[in-house]
Amino acid sequence: MEFKHSLSRRIVIAFVLMTSLVAGAFALGIVETVHLVEERLLSSELGGDLDRLLQMDSMDEWRHIPEPGQLFYFSGGREEFALPDDLKELAPGFHEVFRGELSYHAFVRVVDGRHYMLLQDQSDFEARERVLFAVVLVGFLLSVGLSAVLGWLLARKVIEPVVRLSRQVRHRDQLLDLAPLLAPDYAADEVGQLARAFDDTLGLLRHALTRERLFTSDVSHELRTPLMVLASSCELLLENPTLDLRARTQVQRIARACDEMRELVQTFLLLARAQQGDSNLLVAVSLSTVADELVAQWREPIESKGLQLDYRSGEPCHELFNPTLLRAVMGNLLRNAWHYTEQGRISLGLLNNGFVIEDTGVGIPENEREAMFQPFVRGGEQHGDGLGLGLSLVQRICEDQGWKVQLTAAQPSGCRFRVELN
Structure with missing residues (x-):
């Protein structure tokens, strides 16, 4: 897979993704824990309240008075204790019941074929639960934002030697024969190994460029003499009045080619001197x-x-x-x-x-x-x-x-x- 982003951006993205994964796992764990605790605690609380009501019934002390905020229904109950039709199908155990805009925690128990149900308004609990989830969400977003900032700062710190090394390698002075080595400026880590590799490669390149400049300079000097001989010979031939038109045309072509070659040699020689920093070219x-x-x-x-x-x-x-x-x-x-x-x-x-x-x-x-x-x-x-x-x-x-x-x-x-x- 080829990445199009810069190294610093990839570090930031990796930092954010890792933080999102960890913070998201913690957030989901908190949500699931809240739901599990809600079910266990409320199931135990409502089950205990329902058992106390049933004990009163068995002791002929039935007062039909549940705790404040609770609703009590049972099979065969009259008036406000009659089991609603929408709740008759609930299985025994703990449930969350939604009736219109209100929500309840419900606990159902079956005794001797009769259904007993105790409902408790969970509005306060829902409000506290929403606050808790909001805090979890804000914490998640802050963690992601903080990870992006820390990732950016860390990326700058991590890639700073790489950026500095790239600037040094691109500098034109690195091709000079007396250019200093890069490796001594870096620690003995991966960047240091890269700097040493650049030193080796740049050394070979400097050697090749030096050989090329010397070759160009030497060849340019050596070609001057034979070119001058050819040019002088062409001038003498063109002064000969007995030379026919065809031969004269060929000699003129040779003379023109000699002039071009002489100018080309001179240009290569000057370019080689310019690369060596000849002060005469200033x-x-x-x-x-x-x-x-x-x-x-x-x-x-x-x-x-x-x-x-x-x-x-x-x-x-x-x-x-x-x-x-x-x-x-x-x-x-x-x-x-x-x-x-x-x-x-x-x-x-x-x-x-x-x-x-x-x-x-x-x-x-x-x-x-x-x-x-x-x-x-x-x-x-x-x-x-x-x-x-x-x-x-x-x-x-x-x-x-x-x-x-x-x-x-x-x-x-x-x-x-x-x-x-x-």
């Missing part, structure tokens, strides 16, 4: 500054492809951001739009908390949009010549910086990327 710029630079950079490639570039500066955003990472996010989205748009336009609009890039390209089906942010996944294999790492890099940077990126469909076709920077 310089910040405005959103409009980065947008102006990228629009100037991409206007010629976009327009040379026969596309229209719309740039809307919108309301100025005064917050400052990491220039390299912001440029990587916006640049990769512009490059993605350029790759997958063959006709129409590409637009960049600045918002007061981010920006929107929209194109009229091939678009991405809704069931494939989430996968587009995975590494080496491309939309529309017949379009563009990207590596399938751009959107993955965008997602990674946004997660690292606390930004949000959203992909939706544009009208009538294409993609719309909205990035919120705060």
Whole structure:
């Protein structure tokens, strides 16, 4: 069975249910005890009174005078002592009799085939009984209410270490290499065992992240030299006047791929340094500054492809951001739009908390949009010549910086990327 409630609420519910069960059992026990005592005591009292009346009859001293508040009937009795028709079927013993709005305790005895019945008004007893039951009910409700309050206080006390541990585990500093251990802050109980398990798991995660950062940094450094060689070779080949059109097109494609790879390597290197807390990345710029630079950079490639570039500066955003990472996010989205748009336009609009890039390209089906942010996944294999790492890099940077990126469909076709920077 899966519980949807929080742990503290489950503790309160368990406390209330346990108290309700125990208090309810006590309340029912009191009610049943009252009824049992009522039957035993009143049966003995009325039986004794009825026996005294019958002894008077046997001693020829019959005075037909019961105790105050009592009614006496018997078979063959006259006038007010005549046995009423509605009581003739009562068996010998103790009974509760209701006649109209009045209620009585009755005791019946059969002697020599004759029925004798003594009734006693139980109005006072009923009133005291109602008071007693009201007290029992109030006590039950107070017990349940008190259990809810105590359960809430106990739940806060019990889960406080768990809540504190969850905050510590979620803190971003836990992924740092020098993050302190969690277990020493807790007792050697179940929470302490959980803290030690988190220490072990976070240690493995820190080790994996460190290896990943080192690998990314090393690979980025090592790829720079061969990429520069390829780029230089492409420039020399393009300066050769004897190169035919087909070969020139292929060399230009190689040069463009080298430029993209060099920018991608540079971005990964900067991201790795940012995760290590490199102080050189603390310089910040405005959103409009980065947008102006990228629009100037991409206007010629976009327009040379026969596309229209719309740039809307919108309301100025005064917050400052990491220039390299912001440029990587916006640049990769512009490059993605350029790759997958063959006709129409590409637009960049600045918002007061981010920006929107929209194109009229091939678009991405809704069931494939989430996968587009995975590494080496491309939309529309017949379009563009990207590596399938751009959107993955965008997602990674946004997660690292606390930004949000959203992909939706544009009208009538294409993609719309909205990035919120705060």
